Amino acid sequence: MSEALLLLFSHTKSLGVEKLFADIDEGNFRSQALFSKLGFKANNGKFQRFL
Secondary structure, eight states, X not given: OHHHHHHXXXXXXXTTOOEXXXXXXXXXXXXXXXXXXXXXXXXXXXXXXXX
């Protein structure tokens, strides 16, 4: 899953996207861990990453 997401991030950056958001349910600890591993930072209950 993480490899596919990294490819998606690379593609979105090539399209000019500068920031990504992930809306992850509060109790979904596996998804929170995955997105943290991918460089997302928690901010007001949402995860975001700058490309």
